[in-house]
Amino acid sequence: MSEVSWIAVDWGTTQLRAWAISAGGEVLQRGASARGMGSLAPDQFEAALLELIDGWLSGDKVTEVVACGMVGARQGWCEAPYAEVPCAPQAMARVIRPQVSDTRMRVSIIPGLCQRAPADVLRxxxxxxxxxxxxxxxxxxxxxxxxxxxxxxxxxxxxxxxxxxxxxxxxxxxxxxxxxxxxxxxxxxxxxxxxxxxxxxxxxxxxxxxxxxxxxxxxxxxxxxxxxxxxxxxxxxxxxxxxxxxxxxxxxxxxxxxxxxxxxxxxxxxxxxxxxxxxxxxxxxxxxxxxxxxxxxxxxx
Incomplete structure (x- = not known):
C-alpha cells in the first residue's frame, strides 16, 4: 500500500469518518465510528480519533490531520470561531490546532460559517x-x-x-x-x-x-x-x-x-x-x- 501522506476527517454530531490519503490524492483506507461530537467530552476527542487512525500514523514523521464539522463547535474538541459571510467557504486564517499528546500527528480544525441577519450558522x-x-x-x-x-x-x-x-x-x-x-x-x-x-x-x-x-x-x-x-x-x-x-x-x-x-x-x-x-x-x-x-x-x- 502507498504511504499515507495526510488524513482527512469529517467529524459530525453522531459520526466520525476518516480517510487515509496518499501524496497523489488516492484514498488508501476509510474508517468510521459512532463516536461523534455529541458523545464526547473535550478530553476524549484525541483518544476517539486515535482509535480510528492509529494504524495509519508513522513513528518517524508527523502526519497532518485536517478535520471539519462539529469537532470545532463550542461543545467539541476545540472551538473554531465562525467566519461571517460573505466570505470564502473555508476561512483558513481561523483554523484551530488543538493540543495533542501523540507526537505522530498534527490536527487542524476548519471553522464553520455564520450569518448575522437572519441569524444562522453551519459547520x-x-x-x-x-x-x-x-x-x-x-x-x-x-x-x-x-x-x-x-x-x-x-x-x-x-x-x-x-x-x-x-x-x-x-x-x-x-x-x-x-x-x-x-x-x-x-x-x-x-x-x-x-x-x-x-x-x-x-x-x-x-x-x-x-x-x-x-x-x-x-x-x-x-x-x-x-x-x-x-x-x-x-x-x-x-x-x-x-x-x-x-x-x-x-x-x-x-x-x-x-x-x-x-x-x-x-x-x-x-x-x-x-x-x-x-x-x-x-x-x-x-x-x-x-x-x-x-x-x-x-x-x-
Missing amino acids: GEETQIAGLLAVQPDYHGLVCLPGTHSKWAEVGEGQVLGFQTFMTGELFALLSGQSVLRHGMRGDQPLDWSAFELGLRAATERPLLGALFGLRAEGLLEGLAPAAAWARLSGLLIGQELRGLPERWQGLPVCVIGDGEAAERYRHALATLNLSARTLDAERVTLAGLAAAHRHIRGGT
Missing part, C-alpha cells in the same frame, strides 16, 4: 461547498445540502454569499416517530413517490399545521396507508422548505450535495417546480474540500 457544510468550488470554481448558484438540518447556500465568485437552515429532517423524525402521527405511519418500505408528490402539492394548498393533522384524520376516516402517510409527510415538509426559500434565489441553478434517497427527494421535489438540479456525491466533495484545506495548510495553492 461541515462549508467544506462541501469548498469541494464543489474545487470541482467548478466559477459556480454561481444555490447549493442544497440535505440532512437533519438541511442547508441552502448562495455561492458566487468563490464566496458563500448567504445561507439558510431548515430543521426539516429533525421535524420529520419527531413528527413521524413521537407525535400522534406516528400511529398511522410506517417508513420501512420503499418511498411511495406518488404520495410524496401529493405532499409537495399540499404544501402549497393548506397551512402546514392543518395539513399535518390532516394526515392523521385521513388515516382514520379514509384508510390512508401508513407508508403513503409517511411519504406524504416527507413531501409536505420538503415542500414547505422550498416555499421558504428567499425570493432573491429564484431562477438560480441548484446543485444538491448528498447521497441516496435523501438527495433524490430534493431533486424530485425541485423537478416538480420545473427546476433541474445536478447532484454531487457527498464524500467526493467533502474530500475535495478537505484536500483544498490541506493544500493551503501545506502552503500550496
